[in-house]
Amino acid sequence: MLSRIFIQNFALIDTLEITLNKGLQVITGETGAGKSIILGALRLILGERADAKSIQNSETKSIVEAEFAINDNLQFFFEENDLDFEHQTVIRREILPNGKSRAFVNDVPVTLDLLKMLSKKLIDIHSQFETSNLFDEEYQFQIIDGLSKNKILILKYQTEFSEYKKLLKELDNFKNQLAESNKESDYKNFLLEELQNVNLDDLDLEELQNQVKKHENAEVITDNLSQIFAKLDAEEIGVLDSMTEIKGKLVKVADLSHEFTLLNQ
Structure with a gap:
């Protein structure tokens, strides 16, 4: 659940912080009040490309920060991608004056691709011309798993599957080592045969x-x-x-x- 939004030096916004509670939250206002700017800032959290033109004051960086209350279902994702798991997870995007941007999850630098993978599990922006995640098969399974309350079973499966992939990788390494050893053994046997076929007594x-x-x-x-x-x-x-x-x-x-x-x- 999205619990807090912080925006600084973005478009027309100097500084803005919004705290959200459980349940339905509605932001209203006249045309031009800035509702779409907040939505645009959230799209940065989704991993969309940043634009230096969106910085209000070009002499300092722009910051968009979103805090989420997440459950243990995402713990495996964090561990698999070497991220610090926190039930109150903070995602931050920074746009520098030169147009470059940085992304952080709990203060750990991440790539935009990884940010997109994570944010898809946290936010669903559904506007007039966009398709909801409800049509996404993975998202549907997440809803089913949440309703069935099989969190422990999922975590057990994910842990064992991760261990299985680790063992497969070790097996591949052992196979490669065996192949290299056989190759080296064949070469040394070839040299030994060559030496055995040479009459060393006749050599000067x-x-x-x-x-x-x-x-x-x-x-x-x-x-x-x-x-x-x-x-x-x-x-x-x-x-x-x-x-x-x-x-x-x-x-x-x-x-x-x-x-x-x-x-x-």
């Missing part, structure tokens, strides 16, 4: 180390040899200086791979 460890060193320094070797060939192909070179430079590069290449040792002799 020094030669393997030289090959590894060569591949690790392939870019450096290629770069030095390219510079050597470029020097030898040059039309005008200082022979003595160039040969000294070439010898230095050959020494560097020979140190990186024994295949090029003869080049340094």
Whole structure:
């Protein structure tokens, strides 16, 4: 039940606070008295987009706040969306002078999508050209559940269903871990088979180390040899200086791979 409305710096309203009691409440007034402004402020609570033009004083933010007395039927919704459940729940919208807006439920920041989901369970604005929530199947079930007074049964079902979804998620995680473990096991078995098929006694460890060193320094070797060939192909070179430079590069290449040792002799 909507129990309080607070509006500040919105449209023509400077500050307004309305306290509502149980039962039918009627707000009347002549055309232009501001009834539609109050309704427009409530639409912000429903999660509608804010407009900076609705701010009366553009130098400060606009605030619309609504307080609801809610029952335990909504506790599961609050827990599922990491919201603080309060029987007196306060929803607040703030419109900043730059046009951006923020939404809060019990002082916890929320997205507009989440605000719409919650407010649909709290408010039904039915105007001349709008369809009532009475035609919404979910809302109909809420009415039936409320009349049947099966709150405890619903909470039990919601708790067990939430636990079921949690267990399903854990099961999926275990399946993924098992798949990754099997994949890793297959790869290690493949490596083991490769090693078992290799005759390690016929391998030359020094030669393997030289090959590894060569591949690790392939870019450096290629770069030095390219510079050597470029020097030898040059039309005008200082022979003595160039040969000294070439010898230095050959020494560097020979140190990186024994295949090029003869080049340094």
